[in-house]
Amino acid sequence: MKIVVGKNLPEITKEEFLERVSHYEKVEVDLGTGDGKFVYRNAKQGPQTFFIGIDPNQKQLELHSKKARKEKLRNILFVLGSVEHLPSDLDGIADVLHIILPWGTLLQIIASPNENSLKEIISLTKAGGKMKIVLGYAQELEPIETARLALEELDEGYISEKIVPAFERLGMRLTGIRKITSEELKNFETTWSKKLGFGRRRSLYLLELVNGTSKYCVTI
Numbered sequence: 001m002k003i004v005v006g007k008n009l010p011e012i013t014k015e016e017f018l019e020r021v022s023h024y025e026k027v028e029v030d031l032g033t034g035d036g037k038f039v040y041r042n043a044k045q046g047p048q049t050f051f052i053g054i055d056p057n058q059k060q061l062e063l064h065s066k067k068a069r070k071e072k073l074r075n076i077l078f079v080l081g082s083v084e085h086l087p088s089d090l091d092g093i094a095d096v097l098h099i100i101l102p103w104g105t106l107l108q109i110i111a112s113p114n115e116n117s118l119k120e121i122i123s124l125t126k127a128g129g130k131m132k133i134v135l136g137y138a139q140e141l142e143p144i145e146t147a148r149l150a151l152e153e154l155d156e157g158y159i160s161e162k163i164v165p166a167f168e169r170l171g172m173r174l175t176g177i178r179k180i181t182s183e184e185l186k187n188f189e190t191t192w193s194k195k196l197g198f199g200r201r202r203s204l205y206l207l208e209l210v211n212g213t214s215k216y217c218v219t220i
Contacts, residue, residue, distance in 0.1 A: 001087040004061040004078040006069050014089040017077075024050040024075060026095035029124055032106045036064035036078055038098065038188065043068065043076040050075045052090070056082035083109060086120055094125045099133045100188050107137065108149045113166030122170055125211040131172065134180070134188065135159070136204040159205060173212040180204045 002011050021027050025048045030039050033053030043051040053076075055061055061078040068076050081087050083106045099121075102110055109117040110133065125131060137154055139146045152158060156177060164174050185204055 001089045002080040004058055004065045004080055006066050007062055009058060009080065017089050020074075020077070021050045021093065024048060026050070027052065027093050028096040028098065029054065029090070029094040030098045030100065031083065031121065031124065032099060032102050033061070033078075035060045036068075038100065039076055039078075040064035040068055040073075043073050044071070047075055050077070052077045052079055052093070054079045054081045054086070054090075056080065056085075082106075083117060083121060086124065091123050092126050094129050097121075097125050097129065097131045099131070101134055101136055103145075104149075107135075108151070110163065111135065111137070111151050111154065112149070113163055115166055115170060118166060118170055122167075122172060122211060127211055129211045130175075131167075131207075131209045131211070133207040133209075134185070134204065135207070136185070138203065154203060154205070156205065159207065164207070164209075167209055171212055172209040174207070174209055176206070176208040178206055180206050 001014070001017060002009050027050045028039075028042065029052045030036075031054050033039055033055045034057075036053040036055070039051040039053035042049070053061065053064075055078075058080055061080065065078045068078075079087060079090070081090075099106070099110065108114070109121070122131075135154060137146060137151060139151070139153060145151075152162070156179070159177055164177070168174065182204070
């Protein structure tokens with residue numbers, strides 16, 4: 001598995017990885033982490049939890065990887081990977097999986113559910129692991145991207161009728177859907193959420209699910 005450490009891209013074995021996380025009470029994963037601000041800030045505030053940020057853009061990950069290295073944070077890892085190519089070493093690792101304002105392929109897989117790809121996402125969670133997804137695209141604000149991805153209008157009805165059933169067919173159980181405010185969005189401590197929190201108003205939704213089966217994950 002390739003990880004980002006400053007400007008370097010070393011590989012660690014599964015054994016080395018499991019040894020690192022074994023000393024912590026729980027593991028939280030941020031898929032599509034961007035520049036890694038979310039996991040960096042949370043790792044500083046929650047030393048008993050191991051945080052993993054996954055993104056395909058090495059340059060983005062370098063920013064907070066450098067900060068974490070400088071501050072000698074041991075409870076954090078930046079992993080190079082995408083939803084299409086998730087490292088198998090991460091199967092069943094997450095007590096909590098965060099997907100905050102996904103974009104591009106990751107957004108398309110969730111908003112126009114592709115169940116084969118959803119399986120790969122779900123495989124990151126333990127049996128009983130939680131998944132927290134924040135969605136907030138808007139056709140009137142992102143016309144080019146929503147058209148390119150063929151995304152339908154986002155509202156609570158669409159989420160309940162189209163998105164949630166796809167997750168449920170794969171063993172996930174919905175525990176809540178609710179609208180969140182722009183102020184709440186800022187509290188997620190990602191660079192993108194901060195920008196949107198101060199931008200034009202849009203409908204924002206938080207989905208919370210739990211993995212009710214071990215069919216698509218491996219518990220360690």
